[in-house]
Amino acid sequence: MAATTASEVRAQRAEIRSTALALLRECGISEPPVPTDTLLAACKLDTETFSYSDRMPPLRPGQRESAKMAARRELLAHMDIDVKVRGILDTQDHVVYTHNTLSPDQRRFCTFHELGHFALPWHRELFYQCSELDMSPETLATLEQDANWFAIECAFLGDRFEREVADYRIGISTIRKLTKIYKTSFEATARHFVESQTAPVALLVAAPRPDLGSSIDAGQPLLAVRYAVASPAMRRLSGGYIPTGTLIPWRHPATELYLSRSNRQISAPDILTFASHSSQLACETELYYNGYNVFILAWPSRRWLREC
Ligand SMILES: [Zn+2]
Structure with missing residues (x-):
């Protein structure tokens, strides 16, 4: 079937x-x-x-x-x-x-x-x-x-989660709160949170590059995107997707967060580039490391939306 x-x-x-x-x-x-x-x-x-x-x-x-x-x-x-x-x-x-x-x-x-x-x-x-x-x-x-x-x-009890997230602000702290309510992993909750949004929002899940050996040169990208998901509104807005394997630049705050092994969450502006036509989108992002992956939650910046 x-x-x-x-x-x-x-x-x-x-x-x-x-x-x-x-x-x-x-x-x-x-x-x-x-x-x-x-x-x-x-x-x-x-x-x-x-x-x-x-x-x-x-x-x-x-x-x-x-x-x-x-x-x-x-x-x-x-x-x-x-x-x-x-x-x-x-x-x-x-x-x-x-x-x-x-x-x-x-x-x-x-x-x-x-x-x-x-x-x-x-x-x-x-x-x-x-x-x-x-x-x-x-x-x-x-x-x-x-x-x-x-x-x-x-x-997530069918559409119960979808109805519930409509009342919450988009952010890492919301996802962490939902993990406690539903007793679900951060990754599964974050992914379903993004897929349930009516607003444009994306989630990049990053981990050390699988092609790296035991050492890297300083300044080389350490992390790569394992996979990315986007809400339907984000897919319409960007007109593209973020491919698996996309390298995260060394200077990106995700690298520091990963190396610090800290589970604090941080906020930073970012510019996402979407395949296959290299469109760019200025975003607000929040980052979180759960001991396995770095999660980058992104949504269009207010300034960018105002200029559109
Ligand atoms: Zn199975």
Whole structure:
């Protein structure tokens, strides 16, 4: 059930929302934060944590093992350090497994995601009929997107969040306040905050450049954009997008914030450049570092809007 056109995507998103809201209604939930336990119980699902290293017997002090076993142990340890698959839905035993290194917020989102695979009818058909190994990468990517949408609908209670953010000022402190109300990660909340805005606003999520070695020359860009999202009004205003991999200049306040490892938030004027036609927009920005990424929340400056 892959949606391809814009209207098909909207219809699919609406169906995912109605499935999530039906589950919330069945559980009598209308206020945040949404308790995962109640949803799991309604679906008759248990929950457990896992790690990839659990698959190996514990290594006793002084114990020797074959090179093959040692290599496998090392591979699984790497999978635990760089966790790609955070959750697993076991449709036979009715268990949602989440990786044991996840933070509470990440575990909640991952649980909502796995509930999506369970609750969306076309997912259940596929998961009960065949293993993930039988599915094409395109099918898997669509299913993952669906489950992420389902998780967003559950965590933010459909359009309740959208109605609520209309009353708040745009800013990092608002997003931090909403994370406490909805018990969601800063990243998921910031992203949904921007996508729910009727005003023009964008979010750039920046992290150290993946192509950097262990050292860089002073003055070289340290950070690059992992991804950027924009509200529909911002997309119309800019007429473009900010590509993944866009370098953040060394002198940008995001670099200092990242290097200071501080979770204070700072404000600064900035000029955003949008691909593919290099249009520029003078913005007000607020920056925040959450220990993983630097978030740059941007909206057009008043001066720029007055001159238009
Ligand atoms: Zn999934």
